[in-house]
Amino acid sequence: MIRSPERIAGSATTTGGTVAPLSRLVHRTQAMGGRLELHVDAPAPDGAAAEREMRLVAARVRAWAAMLTRHDPTSQLMRLNGDPRPRVAVGPTLAAALRWALDAGDLTAGVVDASLLDARLRVEHEAGAAPAPADGAFPAPSRDARRWDIAAGDRHRSGVVARPPGVRLDLDGTAKGWLADRALARLHWPGALVDADGDIAARAAPGETWEVGIGDPRDDEALLGILTLPGGLLGARAYGVATSGTSIHRWGSAEDARHHLIDPATGTPARSDVVQATVLAWSAREAEAYAKTIVILGAAAGLDLVEHSDVLGAVVLLDNGGTVALPRTSRFLP
Amino acid sequence: MAIRENPAPRAAAPADVPPGPAASGPPELPARAARSGNASGGPAGRPAPQRPDPRPMRFAVAAGGIAAFSALLATISASAIPANASVVTVQQDSPADVAIVQHVTRVVKLPPGVPAPANAGPNVLVTQLPAPVAKPRTVVVTTTQSGRVVKP
Numbered sequence: 001m002i003r004s005p006e007r008i009a010g011s012a013t014t015t016g017g018t019v020a021p022l023s024r025l026v027h028r029t030q031a032m033g034g035r036l037e038l039h040v041d042a043p044a045p046d047g048a049a050a051e052r053e054m055r056l057v058a059a060r061v062r063a064w065a066a067m068l069t070r071h072d073p074t075s076q077l078m079r080l081n082g083d084p085r086p087r088v089a090v091g092p093t094l095a096a097a098l099r100w101a102l103d104a105g106d107l108t109a110g111v112v113d114a115s116l117l118d119a120r121l122r123v124e125h126e127a128g129a130a131p132a133p134a135d136g137a138f139p140a141p142s143r144d145a146r147r148w149d150i151a152a153g154d155r156h157r158s159g160v161v162a163r164p165p166g167v168r169l170d171l172d173g174t175a176k177g178w179l180a181d182r183a184l185a186r187l188h189w190p191g192a193l194v195d196a197d198g199d200i201a202a203r204a205a206p207g208e209t210w211e212v213g214i215g216d217p218r219d220d221e222a223l224l225g226i227l228t229l230p231g232g233l234l235g236a237r238a239y240g241v242a243t244s245g246t247s248i249h250r251w252g253s254a255e256d257a258r259h260h261l262i263d264p265a266t267g268t269p270a271r272s273d274v275v276q277a278t279v280l281a282w283s284a285r286e287a288e289a290y291a292k293t294i295v296i297l298g299a300a301a302g303l304d305l306v307e308h309s310d311v312l313g314a315v316v317l318l319d320n321g322g323t324v325a326l327p328r329t330s331r332f333l334p
Numbered sequence: 335m336a337i338r339e340n341p342a343p344r345a346a347a348p349a350d351v352p353p354g355p356a357a358s359g360p361p362e363l364p365a366r367a368a369r370s371g372n373a374s375g376g377p378a379g380r381p382a383p384q385r386p387d388p389r390p391m392r393f394a395v396a397a398g399g400i401a402a403f404s405a406l407l408a409t410i411s412a413s414a415i416p417a418n419a420s421v422v423t424v425q426q427d428s429p430a431d432v433a434i435v436q437h438v439t440r441v442v443k444l445p446p447g448v449p450a451p452a453n454a455g456p457n458v459l460v461t462q463l464p465a466p467v468a469k470p471r472t473v474v475v476t477t478t479q480s481g482r483v484v485k486p
Contacts, residue, residue, distance in 0.1 A: 034480055037475060039474060039475070176480060193474065193475065195475045197480045198476075198477050198478040198479060198480050199477070199480070200475060200477055210474055210475075211474050212474065212475055212476065212477055213475070213476035213477070214476070214477055215476045215477060215478035215479075217478075217479065223476065227477075241477045242477065243477040243478055243479050244479060245479040247479065248479040248480070276479060278477055
């Protein structure tokens with residue numbers, strides 16, 4: 001469903017010595033199985049061009065997502081997963097997304113792992129949320145699964161994926177933030193924001209600010225906090241915000257609850273004291289990777305890992321109801 | 335055209351050159367003479383005063399600029415620290431809370447509504463956030479776990 005862009009606010013900025021009114025335009029649609037919102041701050045005379053650009057970018061995001069989804073057997077990703085050859089050529093978009101998945105694994109000490117598709121499907125199947133595989137059994141977890149790689153392909157920006165036999169890849173843990181960053185790069189306005197179903201890429205113009213609420217999974221009407229993302233003094237500044245947790249994709253009884261975040265060390269749902277983690281970083285893809293890492297590793301090890309990274313902040317909801325954050329987050333919490 | 339050999343020295347130049355200071359050095363340019371108060375271009379009657387060495391003043395101006403820039407940076411840095419950070423009482427967690435974050439060097443808990451001080455130090459990892467706040471109208475978007483149905 002595509003809804004018409006709407007003007008929701010107006011402000012003013014100085015452009016070339018004259019004060020030009022800015023219109024904040026919003027385009028809302030559906031993509032990646034969830035919501036997709038595009039926001040831009042554009043001078044009023046350029047409103048029509050901004051709306052046209054947002055529609056084009058939204059269409060591109062849906063096209064990219066269709067290549068990367070595991071829910072469509074005809075997607076490029078699932079065709080790769082169904083290909084028995086040890087080396088398979090893939091197109092530029094899938095190649096770029098897979099390269100980022102490898103980088104995310106390096107960034108998080110292997111916690112973000114794209115080779116866990118069958119481990120996740122097994123959990124969903126045992127919970128009654130996914131069908132059994134065609135051959136009746138899921139392959140056993142193997143450490144060899146991580147030994148997949150992608151090399152440059154023959155065509156421009158394409159790639160060749162090399163995998164151990166039977167390894168199937170899943171981009172659910174890395175694609176949304178990556179797509180949000182990619183969409184933001186195609187919105188050519190000083191201020192712009194892409195909300196890819198909760199994973200957010202934003203660019204704040206000088207003198208402008210984006211406010212991003214942190215949803216409270218216990219109450220739809222409450223927020224754990226509000227992140228204020230200001231523009232730079234001399235130029236626009238980019239941010240990424242992403243949230244991960246175990247309270248949405250969750251199955252089973254309270255005593256034996258299972259969720260979708262797989263611990264690569266065990267191949268089973270992570271045992272963690274973190275219900276939800278939100279990370280503020282310089283990009284949405286980094287924020288998504290670190291948020292999942294905190295949930296999987298738990299508050300202590302997860303926050304310790306991101307403390308030594310260049311993230312801008314982290315807010316964590318614990319299973320005992322407490323909320324903790326990195327001290328550096330206070331710069332963005334008014 | 336005949337080549338003149340052994341031309342006469344400049345001292346033997348035409349006799350209409352006026353005598354005076356110009357005879358022992360270059361004549362003062364009219365503009366310079368005007369700036370020095372000797373508009374006629376003739377002899378001043380007393381030697382021009384020695385100009386002070388400008389280098390000490392330049393060093394002083396440069397040092398003053400650096401000091402002013404440092405003060406400006408310090409002011410900007412100080413403004414980033416919450417005003418109430420200096421009066422915050424940092425309390426050590428209870429043993430139960432410490433057990434949750436056992437790998438962390440040190441954990442502090444701040445009262446609800448008090449933001450974490452920016453100068454808490456590198457050994458302090460986590461701080462207590464304010465209590466949940468009501469959703470204001472100014473929030474543009476909300477980050478949530480994916481798949482969640484967000485009410486408009």
